[in-house]
Amino acid sequence: MNMLTSFRSELLKSKRTASLYVCLFAAAIIPLLLVFDTATPQAIEALSADPWNLHFKAGIEFMGTLILPMFIILICTLLPQIEYRNNTWKQLMSSPQPFAHIFFSKFLTVHLLVLLFFTAYNLLMLLSALVVNYRITAIEFFDHSIDWHQLIVANFRTYSACLAIISIQFWAGMRFKNAVTPIAIGFGLWILAAVLVIEVKWEHVDKFPFAYPILMIYSKYSAVISLILWKSIAYAVFFSGLAYLDFRLRKVKAA
Amino acid sequence: MMPNSAVIRISGLHYHYSREENILSDINLQVEQGNLYGFLGPNGSGKTTTLSLLLGLLKKQKGSIEIFGQEFQANRLNILKRTGSLIESPSLYRQLTARENLEVYRSVYGAKKERVGEVLKLVGLEDTGTKKAGNFSLGMKQRLAIALALLHRPELLILDEPTNGLDPGGIVELRELIKRLNKDEGITMLISSHLLSEVERMVSHLGIIFKGRMLFQGSLEELRLFQQKQSRLKIHSSDNEAAMDILKDYHPEKTMEGLLIPFRDYQEVALINSLLTKNRLGVYLLQPQERSLEQLFMDLTSTHS
Known part of the structure; x- marks a missing residue:
């Protein structure tokens, strides 16, 4: 029994669930908004200088701070809910698979969906740039080039900054039968992070994982981005380990 | 295997x-x-x-x-x-x-x-x-x-x-x-x-x-x-005290209406009847009380509750 078999089984059961639709819908929000954001002369002028890179920069800032955390909260809840809603945990746990394979194949599926979100988002951003180029002739996208390195780094940073959130939310999604609880926890912590960064300006906000995607766009933290990303990875490892331990030690309720 | x-x-x-x-x-x-x-x-x-x-x-x-x-x-x-x-x-x-x-x-x-x-x-x-x-x-x-x-x-x-x-x-x-x-x-x-x-x-x-x-x-x-072992025969005779004595080998149990005796089969019921009549007792009631498996299950589980 290898991990790939368990992973394949996970992918098969997510067929026709809301996960894929949520992924595509979430990925389309920012590209769609940016098509209409270029309506004012000021926006057109600002974008004309370096259209591709400014378009992608504006997109990833909104995506990383607003859409991606919400998408993670939803997807980490929806995926374990497949088992809760269908009452299939007992069947799954009594199948001949190591518990680690069951747990980590679900965890990998979440990451796969996040990566799918990134792919769809970037493709839709390209498409949205083409639409802007067609609609507003003053912006000459094809007279400029894309800084691919900058684009890849920005995507990598955004993904890494969310690793801790993925692990925490995945734990909550696996832990609670009621879908409202992990969503409430996620949104609560996300709003708290925004308040701590924007309103309170808490000096230790770099220790709060839900704040990391927001810190990525703050110039104040640009010098310590690498450190923040390492913290995100460390938190992700810690909370994934904790979530696995909790999963292993939990009793499957029997009447 | x-x-x-x-x-x-x-x-x-x-x-x-x-x-x-x-x-x-x-x-x-x-x-x-x-x-x-x-x-x-x-x-x-x-x-x-x-x-x-x-x-x-x-x-x-x-x-x-x-x-x-x-x-x-x-x-x-x-x-x-x-x-x-x-x-x-x-x-x-x-x-x-x-x-x-x-x-x-x-x-x-x-x-x-x-x-x-x-x-x-x-x-x-x-x-x-x-x-x-x-x-x-x-x-x-x-x-x-x-x-x-x-x-x-x-x-x-x-x-x-x-x-x-x-x-x-x-x-x-x-x-x-x-x-x-x-x-x-x-x-x-x-x-x-x-x-x-x-x-x-x-x-x-x-x-x-x-x-x-x-x-x-x-x-x-x-x-x-x-289940058979749990079956009882309900008896009411003209002299229940005497019947208790005659059937003492069957370990009878005295009740308000007469006596209860464990039995195996209907041949045993006939034998008990002939024992009573041979001893000149009037047999008013001879009622086998068999327990279905369902009753037995209920009894087993209720006596332990």
Whole structure:
């Protein structure tokens, strides 16, 4: 029994669930908004200088701070809910698979969906740039080039900054039968992070994982981005380990 | 595998969720190869907990569980590869078709692609096409769950209350399927139920659990013998005191209306009658009180409550 078999089984059961639709819908929000954001002369002028890179920069800032955390909260809840809603945990746990394979194949599926979100988002951003180029002739996208390195780094940073959130939310999604609880926890912590960064300006906000995607766009933290990303990875490892331990030690309720 | 070897052997199993509440106390259960074993007990008696421990859904606290002669915890994967199960309600992905539901587990169990069609045919669901499992009737869902349990040709099938919620037609259909699988495919089965009438028509062996303790374990024949031993003859005569004396070898019991005597068969009833009449006693009432298996089950479980 290898991990790939368990992973394949996970992918098969997510067929026709809301996960894929949520992924595509979430990925389309920012590209769609940016098509209409270029309506004012000021926006057109600002974008004309370096259209591709400014378009992608504006997109990833909104995506990383607003859409991606919400998408993670939803997807980490929806995926374990497949088992809760269908009452299939007992069947799954009594199948001949190591518990680690069951747990980590679900965890990998979440990451796969996040990566799918990134792919769809970037493709839709390209498409949205083409639409802007067609609609507003003053912006000459094809007279400029894309800084691919900058684009890849920005995507990598955004993904890494969310690793801790993925692990925490995945734990909550696996832990609670009621879908409202992990969503409430996620949104609560996300709003708290925004308040701590924007309103309170808490000096230790770099220790709060839900704040990391927001810190990525703050110039104040640009010098310590690498450190923040390492913290995100460390938190992700810690909370994934904790979530696995909790999963292993939990009793499957029997009447 | 050796004939008549124990497929399941549970000894001295205890389990508690909290220190104050013992869910299982000293459970000893043995299922031999080829048995169709009925695990009987009222709701909340500890059946599902026992089955959950058998499948590793709960961690054993005290006692031992051996399946196929192997200790469960140390051989979990090997044992589960040879075991099919259905715990409580059918566990199916509602958004998937019957075939897709089986496909989810096919590779996990290492079954070949053609086996999916075979088990669907075996449970009569080969023509469900693109219909989603969520739109199946409960009977169809139950049959699909059994198909899932049969996917890897298990040697042991553990079914928890498989007839729960089924209509009479569905119950008969499922009962026939279970009997056929046991007889034709030689699958050893452990089936739990809270209704004796439901399992006595298909099982060869029975275990009765109540409040976490085993009250009876043996073959259906042994239970019937036990049932006979529990049968009483109600007697009312012209002189009940004298009748007590005449029938003292039968260990009579005095009641308000007369006496009660254990009896084996109707020949014994005739013999008792002739003994009384030979001693010139008028026999006003001679009423055999036989207990059905259902009553016996009720008695067994109520006397221990």
